[in-house]
Each structure stands twice: as C-alpha cells, then as structure tokens.
Amino acid sequence: MIVAEGLRKRFGELVAVAEVSLRAEDGQITGLLGPNGAGKTTTLRLLYGLMKPDHGTVQIDEVDVVAAPLAAQARVGVLPDAHGLYPRLSAREHVRYFGELQGLRGDALEQRISTLVERLDMRGIVDRRAQGFSQGERMKVSLARALVHGPNNVILDEPTNGLDVMSTRAMRKLIRGLRDEGKCVLFSSHVMQEVSALCDVIVIVADGRVVARGTPDELRELSGHRDLEDAFVKLTGVESVESLSAAGGQAP
Numbered sequence: 344m345i346v347a348e349g350l351r352k353r354f355g356e357l358v359a360v361a362e363v364s365l366r367a368e369d370g371q372i373t374g375l376l377g378p379n380g381a382g383k384t385t386t387l388r389l390l391y392g393l394m395k396p397d398h399g400t401v402q403i404d405e406v407d408v409v410a411a412p413l414a415a416q417a418r419v420g421v422l423p424d425a426h427g428l429y430p431r432l433s434a435r436e437h438v439r440y441f442g443e444l445q446g447l448r449g450d451a452l453e454q455r456i457s458t459l460v461e462r463l464d465m466r467g468i469v470d471r472r473a474q475g476f477s478q479g480e481r482m483k484v485s486l487a488r489a490l491v492h493g494p495n496n497v498i499l500d501e502p503t504n505g506l507d508v509m510s511t512r513a514m515r516k517l518i519r520g521l522r523d524e525g526k527c528v529l530f531s532s533h534v535m536q537e538v539s540a541l542c543d544v545i546v547i548v549a550d551g552r553v554v555a556r557g558t559p560d561e562l563r564e565l566s567g568h569r570d571l572e573d574a575f576v577k578l579t580g581v582e583s584v585e586s587l588s589a590a591g592g593q594a595p
C-alpha cells in the first residue's frame with residue numbers, strides 16, 4: 344500500500360506538485376491521470392524516493408520513504424519514465440544486475456529471471472545486447488528489472504507509452520495480473536482510455552493538485568458526464584486530453 348500526504352515539490356519558481364495526497368491500496372489498480380505537465384512524473388518520483396518532497400510524507404507498506412529509503416524501495420518495483428538501458432548488457436544481464444542490487448543471488452535469482460522471461464515473453468531477446476532494442480523490447484526489460492525482487496507495490500510511469508496495440512494489450516494483462524496477485528499497482532497516464540480500461544480507482548491531477556478521485560462511476564457522477572473523457576475535461580478544466588497544455592503552476 345502506498346500512502347502520500349500533503350506532498351509539495353517546487354523547482355525554483357515552478358511549483359510542480361502543489362498539494363497531492365493519495366492512497367493506493369493492495370489488490371487494486373490506481374491510476375494517476377492528468378494532462379501533460381500536471382505533475383504526475385514528479386509525484387511518482389516523490390513516491391518512490393528518487394526525489395525528496397519539500398513538504399509531506401510518503402509511506403510504502405508503512406515504511407517512510409524519506410526516513411528509510413532503502414527499506415521502502417525494497418518493497419516497490421518502478422518502471423520510470425525513461426527506460427535507460429546499458430547498450431552492452433543483454434536483457435538477462437540487466438535483470439540479473441538489478442536482482443543483485445536487491446540482494447538476490449544464485450539459484451533463486453536465476454529462477455526468478457526465468458519466470459519473468461516466460462511471463463513477459465522475452466525468450467527471443469533475453470540473451471541479446473540491449474543496443475538496438477525496440478521500444479517494446481526496452482519496455483519488457485525495464486519491467487522485468489522492476490519486478491525481479493517480487494515487490495508488493497508497483498509504480499509505472501506511462502507504461503503503454505510508445506507501445507503498439509498488441510504490446511499495449513500484453514501490458515494491460517500484466518498489470519491486471521499483478522492486481523489479481525494482490526499487489527498495489529499505481530500508474531500514471533494522460534490518456535483517459537488507458538486509465539478507464541484498467542483502473543479500480545482514478546486520482547486526477549491538474550496544476551500539481553488532486554482535483555478529483557474515485558472509481559470511474561464516481562467520477563462520472565461527480566462531473567455530471569456519462570462519458571469519462573468529458574468527465575476528465577470537466578474535472579481538469581483542460582480543453583482536451585490531448586491538448587498537451589503545460590499545466591505546471593507558477594509560484595506566487
């Protein structure tokens with residue numbers, strides 16, 4: 344379970360996260376939905392301890408991310424926004440390296456890698472060097488890396504970005520599978536269809552603030568729109584989901 348309270352983060356004069364509190368439960372998929380620049384990536388980085396908040400707290404399975412970052416990070420798998428891979432390492436070596444960083448060794452690690460190779464359908468690429476991997480192949484390696492230690496919590500930043508239809512379906516299946524195993528899954532997206540297809544709970548952010556939260560049905564009711572995309576537009580105040588408006592607010 345991931346619980347954030349009163350998060351704030353500014354970069355100089357720019358307020359990226361003005362006020363975000365959220366709760367992502369085990370056995371649920373929680374979607375962080377907002378237009379470009381709303382503060383989603385920054386919020387996720389605060390949640391998994393890549394950045395420290397100026398204000399507020401984050402707990403992962405009741406472990407404080409600022410006070411005990413290593414213990415908190417052991418409980419979470421992260422698919423960050425950029426899937427940087429080492430070009431000379433093979434897919435298997437990437438996953439093994441991250442497993443070792445998480446304290447896995449020997450047969451247990453190799454067994455875990457084999458399971459992920461099957462689950463993510465990586466047989467064709469697992470012993471190839473990452474140089475030249477397609478977007479979908481990079482995504483698989485990044486995901487395997489995130490899941491190698493079997494974390495109870497999984498944070499995914501725009502997980503279907505750049506994926507084709509088949510890969511998007513595979514990703515959705517995987518995300519649902521994690522939920523069905525009882526894991527806490529939190530992912531960000533600016534695409535309403537993506538979020539509505541997957542999420543049990545949606546947290547909508549705009550201008551670095553949570554503007555609404557609830558199940559898809561609750562959000563329809565709150566906005567007075569049957570169509571979820573219309574509900575999103577109403578709740579965020581942006582013209583269209585794809586309007587790409589930079590919504591980071593300026594500090595007073």
Ligand SMILES: Nc1ncnc2c1ncn2[C@@H]1O[C@H](COP(=O)(O)OP(=O)(O)OP(=O)(O)O)[C@@H](O)[C@H]1O
Pocket residue numbers: 354357358359377378379380381382383384385386533589590591
């Ligand atoms: N390291 C940084 N330094 C300065 N400004 C930053 C930094 N990271 C984010 N920002 C700014 O903070 C605001 C929120 O950015 P963030 O990446 O969190 O938004 P987002 O909702 O993830 O957007 P997108 O959907 O486009 O990825 C933006 O205005 C962005 O330019």
